[in-house]
Structure formats: structure tokens, C-alpha cells
Amino acid sequence: MTAATIVVSHRFDASLERVFDAWLDPARAAKFLFATPTGEIVKVEIDARVGGGFLIIDRRPEIGDAEHFGRYVEIDRPRRLVFDFAARKDMKDATRVTIEIVPAGTGCELTLTHEGVWQDYAERTQGGWTMILEGLAQAL
Amino acid sequence: MQIDDTLLALSDPTRRAILARLAQGEARVTDLAAPFDISLNSVSKHIRMLERADLVRRRRQGREHLLSFNPQAMDEALAWMDAQRSRWTRSLAALDALLIQEDQTP
Numbered sequence: 001m002t003a004a005t006i007v008v009s010h011r012f013d014a015s016l017e018r019v020f021d022a023w024l025d026p027a028r029a030a031k032f033l034f035a036t037p038t039g040e041i042v043k044v045e046i047d048a049r050v051g052g053g054f055l056i057i058d059r060r061p062e063i064g065d066a067e068h069f070g071r072y073v074e075i076d077r078p079r080r081l082v083f084d085f086a087a088r089k090d091m092k093d094a095t096r097v098t099i100e101i102v103p104a105g106t107g108c109e110l111t112l113t114h115e116g117v118w119q120d121y122a123e124r125t126q127g128g129w130t131m132i133l134e135g136l137a138q139a140l
Numbered sequence: 141m142q143i144d145d146t147l148l149a150l151s152d153p154t155r156r157a158i159l160a161r162l163a164q165g166e167a168r169v170t171d172l173a174a175p176f177d178i179s180l181n182s183v184s185k186h187i188r189m190l191e192r193a194d195l196v197r198r199r200r201q202g203r204e205h206l207l208s209f210n211p212q213a214m215d216e217a218l219a220w221m222d223a224q225r226s227r228w229t230r231s232l233a234a235l236d237a238l239l240i241q242e243d244q245t246p
Contacts, residue, residue, distance in 0.1 A: 006221070006224055006225050006228065008225060008228045008229050008232065010229075010232035010233070010235075010236060012235075012236055012239060013239075013240075014239045014243075018239060019235070019239070022235055022238070022239070028235075028238060031234065031238050032231055032232075032234035032235040032237075032238050033231050033234075033235075034227065034231060035230060035231060035234040036230065110232065112228050112232070114224070114228065117221070117224050
């Protein structure tokens with residue numbers, strides 16, 4: 001599913017360490033991660049070690065609470081952070097997010113790669129990915 | 141949901157290659173099968189999945205079945221991908237604003 005990869009980049013006028021640390025600091029994460037114009041982050045739990053998890057809940061007036069679950073795969077301060085990302089607590093719908101930070105000018109550039117987002121989508125829809133795959137197997 | 145079929149149909153490289161070919165214009169099933177090292181039967185199955193997702197439409201011209209690409213079905217899938225992308229671009233912009241705000245706070 002290589003085509004289902006999202007890549008976004010952003011330049012920061014701040015040190016690599018500051019940008020990196022914001023991802024693992026609950027107080028800062030609450031202010032930027034999954035921020036939406038109308039939503040409010042109501043819970044942030046971060047266990048910042050490899051194998052540790054995170055939980056971020058954002059409350060949106062239109063759709064209610066959205067839960068974001070994660071598990072850290074690589075923590076290599078200040079250049080690389082890899083975590084699995086899911087909408088379900090059991091993380092069966094997990095997809096992988098890789099964050100790489102490199103020096104750029106007086107600041108740094110962050111590149112975020114989110115792989116397998118189509119799978120993530122299918123898992124969240126009613127039928128679920130497993131059922132879709134079963135359907136596919138029958139169709140073939 | 142239509143988008144499930146669309147995303148599933150797009151998740152396979154052979155089907156994406158078939159779509160890329162059809163984006164250039166109508167083709168017969170046999171034309172589509174030619175560049176691939178797989179059976180005609182297998183190509184037909186891929187085409188049926190693309191038809192189910194409404195990415196491909198079929199019309200008959202005499203004894204021939206002509207296939208064409210329907211870009212409309214792609215729109216919803218692309219809109220969804222955009223929503224995923226904007227979740228991250230929004231987060232990164234918010235982080236940028238937060239760090240600037242911290243710099244300005246004594």
C-alpha cells in the first residue's frame with residue numbers, strides 16, 4: 001500500500017530539541033497535536049519510552065470525543081520519533097507515523113510520514129478491514 | 141460505503157496501472173491485459189473490482205466491451221486523503237505558533 005502514504009513538512013525557527021520535545025511533553029502536545037479549529041483537547045497521557053503509549057482525546061462539538069492511541073517505536077532525540085497510531089484502544093487499526101527533524105538555516109525542518117492511511121480508514125468504517133479482505137478473498 | 145470500494149480498488153498496483161492506462165482513453169479488456177504478466181482472467185477480476193468501485197465504466201460497442209475511467213469516484217477518496225493530510229499540517233502549524241508564542245513570553 002505504498003500509495004497510501006502521506007508526507008508533510010514544516011520549517012521551524014526553533015532548535016531541533018525544542019521541536020522534538022514538544023511531541024513528548026503532555027502540556028505542549030495538548031496545545032498542538034490534533035488541534036482543530038472547533039475542538040478542545042480534553043486529555044493527554046504520554047508514556048515517553050519505547051513501548052510506552054499515548055492517549056489524546058479531542059472533543060469536537062459536531063462529532064463528540066475522538067480518541068487517538070499511540071505506541072512509541074523509536075525515540076531518538078532530537079532527530080527521529082516513530083510511533084504507531086490508532087483510533088482503537090487495541091490498536092488493531094494501527095498505522096505508522098515517522099517524524100524526522102534535520103537542521104535547516106537557523107532552525108530545523110520536520111518531515112512527517114504517515115504510512116498505510118487507507119488501511120486506517122477501512123478499519124474505522126463499519127465493515128472493518130478484516131471483513132473487506134474476506135470479501136476480497138471470496139471475490140477472487 | 142462507496143469510498144471503501146474505492147480505497148480497496150486503489151490499494152493494488154495492478155489496478156492502479158489499469159486505471160493509469162484508462163485515464164489515457166477507452167480500451168478493451170484484451171488491450172488492458174497485454175502489458176501485464178498475468179492471465180486475462182486475473183485482469184478481468186481486477187477490472188470487476190474497479191467497476192464495483194465505479195472507477196471504471198463499461199459500454200458495449202457491437203461485440204466489444206469498451207472500458208473507461210470515471211474520475212468522479214476518485215474525488216471522495218481524494219477528499220478523505222486531504223482530510224488526513226490536513227490533520228498533520230494543522231498540528232505542525234499549531235506547533236509552530238506555540239513555539240513562537242513561548243519565545244515571546246518572558
